[in-house]
Amino acid sequence: MSKVPTSIDTHSVMFITQRPDVIMVEGEGSWLTDNNGKRYLDFLQGWAVNCLGHGNPGMISALNAQAKKLINPSPAFYNEPMIGLSNLLTSNSCFDKVFFANSGAEANEGAIKLARKWGQLHKGGAFEIITFDHSFHGRTLATMSASGKPGWDTLFAPQVPGFPKADLNDLESVKKLVTNNTVAVMLEPVQGEGGVIPADHEFMKSLRKFTKEHNILLIVDEVQAGCGRTGKLFAHQLYDIEPDIMSLGKGIGGGVPLAAVLATDAVACFVPGDQGGTYNGNPLMTAVGMSVIEQLLAPGFLDAVKAKGALLRAELLKLANEFGLEGERGEGLLRALMLGKDVGPKLVELARDRAPEGLLINSPRPNLLRFMPALNIADEEIVQMCNMLRELLKQV
Known part of the structure; x- marks a missing residue:
């Protein structure tokens, strides 16, 4: 083990959480x-x-090999790992298109934008996305507003509007919130930060049926519960349903900053200028992501x-x-x-x-x-x- 100083001087690190005095x-x-x-x-x-x-040896090998080849040609060009990981994800899911991001919050932000764009094109400008009490979707202003974490509605007020809150496992609470402005319902198949609360099988089945009948998109936030965590590659597969949009983060990179938005062809309506990001889909991270998904699929x-x-x-x-x-x-x-x-x-x-x-x-x-x-x-x-x-x- 390399020599590390035992004294800790952390004065330059911005204080955002209580950390113990160890490195x-x-x-x-x-x-x-x-x-x-x-x-x-x-x-x-x-x-x-x-x-x-x-x-993990497979991840380290992928990282080292790709670092010697190409780290970031810019998102203005395709790269091999970006294409390879996209194909791996779509061939093992119900989705057709993938947009890569760097964090779960960014992926959820992308899912929100995609749903609202679809609402502009196909549902008369509908923009509201029904989310759930005690949900957690990230720390950007929009994803904090989408989250149902107590106290977050005033933390950086005003919130981004358009996220009415229903009760998990209560379909009637969803139905009561539906208006002509409703474009999607967004939920975690297992609420992680909320206390590890799984959605009921009957609720998920009924919710998918209801959203289809009313031309409402279903977005699953699988940042925490996806990528093998539940024993399925994707958590919604536990319920035998097919959502319209899925966000991934955390596990997809196995420790490196990687996330993704997946969508069906019918919903993938971004046009140039709608979505982007300097590091998104870079070959260094997507090469690691390929190693991760390949190991999960072994x-x-x-x-x-x-x-x-x-x-x-x-x-x-x-x-x-x-x-x-x-x-x-x-x-x-x-x-x-x-x-x-x-x-x-x-x-x-x-x-x-x-x-x-x-x-x-x-x-x-x-x-x-x-x-x-x-x-x-x-x-x-x-x-x-x-x-x-x-x-x-x-x-x-």
């Missing part, structure tokens, strides 16, 4: 190592970003994710039974343990500070913990995490 310097698989040599079992993985863990990989998700579920239910907790929920390897009381932040702190090895977990709501491990995590590491958590639960 993460190395990662391998499901483990991170800090500047003091302490190791952490990582069940955050960059908030579901590192879908293949830290230091024979048996997604079945293994389902099996690991079932193991994590079983281990979390054991903890719930032992400690009288409320239970667990989720899909695949995006899961939550419902604690029944507001001890989540305390458990996160105790887990990180645990010795000799720390544990990295997340509490998006104070009464639950969220788990987003690498999709190729070892079964033994899942059991190890739950044993670590068992120790911590005894303390609180």
